[in-house]
Amino acid sequence: MSDDIEIRDDRPAGRLEAIGGGEVVGHIEYFVLETPGRALVPVHTIVEPAHEGKGIAGSLARELYTIAAREGVVVAPLCPYVVKWAERHPDEAPAAAPELLRAAKEWLKAHPDRF
Secondary structure (H helix, E strand, O other), X not given: OOOOEEEEEEHHHOEEEEEEOOEEEEEEEEEEEOOOOOEEEXXXXXXOHHHOOOOHHHHHHHHHHHXXXXXXXXXXXXXXXXXXXXXXXXXXXXXXXXXXXXXXXHHHHHOHHHO
């Protein structure tokens, strides 16, 4: 990833954003699951077409797991990109318990207007 990209967590908006040149060039949309255990749940990863292929999506996924570790919570990925990234980086991305993934899917189904 380019050194001039900054990653910023906008928790109230549920977005982890990659900022480059003063604009958002990529982001992960996520929500915080409170029960049955606290988890960050990424739903979508989007990188602007002009910035694809620069490692931005991977840097966003890595930062999401770093934030979760710092907060003592897990990541329960529903975003296909983050799921694949986690499979390729098991040392950085511990697997979420099946009940957390189930609860995250149920929350998303109950709140279809959020994403």
